[in-house]
Amino acid sequence: MTTSILLKVDQRAKRVISVLYRILIVVYGFMLFYLFQERNELFEYLLVSLVYFVVFLIAHGKEGFFSYFRLITDYLFIFFIVRKIPIDNFYVSVLIFLPILNSSNHTSRKRSSLLYLIPILYLSIYRKFSLFIIIPYVLFFIINMFGVIRFMYISFNEHLNSLIDNFLISPESVEKPHKIYEKAIDVFNQSSLIFFEVDKIMCFKIKNENIIPVNASLFIWNFTVDDDLISQIVNSPKESYFAFHSNLIINGISFPKNYLLTYRIADTIYCYFILPRKQNFIFDNELMPYFNELVAPFFSRTSKIFEAYSERKRLGIEAIVEMESKISYVQNAKSSMHFIRNKLGPLSNYLAMITDYEQSDSKANKSALKAIIDAERSKLSTSVDEILKRAHYILDRSNNPFLVNKLSDHSIKKLYSEVKRVWESYFNVFVPSLNWNVTRDDYVIKFNTIGLDFVLVNWINNMKKYGGGKQFVTLDEDSQFIILDFSNSIKDLIGATDAVHAFQSNDRIEILQRNTHGIVEIIDFLNQMNISYNAHIESNKLHLILKFIKHHNK
Amino acid sequence: MKILIFENEFFKVENAFNYVNERYFNGNLEFTILPKSQDLVNLSDMSKYDYIFLDISLAKKSDLDGFGILKKIEEENISIKKLTILTGNGDIKNKLRELGLKDYPVLLKPVVFSQLYDNLKSLS
Known part of the structure; x- marks a missing residue:
């Protein structure tokens, strides 16, 4: 999956913050050392700080195991600093919770539960629970959860945006626009924000109260959507409308569990039916209050793209229609040339006969030849009329589709x-x-x-x-x-x-x-x-x- | 002398044929004009004619077009004396080659009597 520019910039910023955060831990630790510890341990403190920072730099910016390694190293360093200080001290609790406080800036894509478990474990060993510890712990946890959800939402939409951008420049985007659903379904199903598995997506559009299929992740041979539903969608005053479990029959198969969302673009309404892969309690019971907001940006963009494709097709057809008149004009000119050539046949034959007749000495068949020449002349005069008529037609400017004299x-x-x-x-x-x-x-x-x-x-x-x-x-x-x-x-x-x-x-x-x-x-x-x-x-x-x-x- | 003409628009070339007949053959050419291939019940009868003019585009109801007749001549080894193709298609030689047919003389329409005579003068 390609990472969007926004996510890349975010990742870079987090790496810088990550360094600053470690500097903060070291400086804050030094302050605690200065306040609470023996001066003769200064060398030991500086040495451990140096080792901590070098270890961090080695693991910096790396994913997987190294993200856990960084987290554990942070806690070990913090516990080293606070080991001789009373734990119910306000400064100490702040330092212990610093990793949780900073977790919204974590460079790794996933957050480990170790983040919360390690301090709890540490505090259990020391059996020092106080409100100083419990209240910030719970609040940090809640704040972080919202931060995680926010980041997942942004990341989800950024992935979908990247997907659309990359799809648009791929060769199949015009020929097979429905292919975008395969990729989108993968993103949907990988996201923890969507509590059901998406199986199929179908797009229809309503124009002048008629519904027609646009594209889908399956081939649609025939379909049935209730007229009442179409009427509700058309008459809905909202730009976007959604409904659960509409009556939907595709290729003779009924899909009673479905989610419908619509987007209006001018006088056209794009309707997307999303079908779950299997029975799902949340989906079946319509427990998806934020689903529409979550997927709206993606389907809103695809609607605009499909509308642009549709407009392009319409213009293409107009161009063909315009081209047809030009092609037929050229064909007409070509057939006119054939026509003129055929009609000029009697003329060349007539002229050849006249010349030959005048040179002929034979008196016996002169009258017979004269009759033939007269017949050819009569045919010729009809031919000339037809040639002139055809020439007038070709030269008539109103018949010429290549005119550009309207300025x-x-x-x-x-x-x-x-x-x-x-x-x-x-x-x-x-x-x-x-x-x-x-x-x-x-x-x-x-x-x-x-x-x-x-x-x-x-x-x-x-x-x-x-x-x-x-x-x-x-x-x-x-x-x-x-x-x-x-x-x-x-x-x-x-x-x-x-x-x-x-x-x-x-x-x-x-x-x-x-x-x-x-x-x-x-x-x-x-x-x-x-x-x-x-x-x-x-x-x-x-x-x-x-x-x-x-x-x-x- | 018997001349067979497969032509569905004979009126277009009629004067040229008549002029050549009167001018050079004293009216001794006997024209048989057939607009459709099936008008000649037995195609082998073509061997009875001294000269055959064959239009490629015959009447719509014709069982065979000019190419079809040529194919029959070659497949059934019908003995013909002389044959000239009458056509308005200047690319006819290539078409014959594409269809694997022999090379035949071609008289392009519209026909001028002198060109027609050039074909027939061997009979005079």
């Missing part, structure tokens, strides 16, 4: 962020030469976010793939324009020259015939967004300059 007003901060975002996904560092007057906000620029993203991604990708390894971006402005100047060193001069030529050429067909790495589309999108552009080679660098018109900010 919005944006600040230069937005433009800066867009360029930075795309740049940093290709190159590590975004250090533009910034010559913008960033304090002015009296003008805006217009672009389509998707269109600009397309242009930036394509061009910066080209810079990365085909550039010479050095790239720059200058953010400039003049009285009319906000200017982006992308430049890169040149690896392939012919390729760079071709790119410049593509930007300068007006002949779309000629550009299309060459591999220009998306420049046709970049030009098309820039034109749609009224962003003027210029590409050129200067000082052995390929520049692409984009100019955004400044508009008065109303």
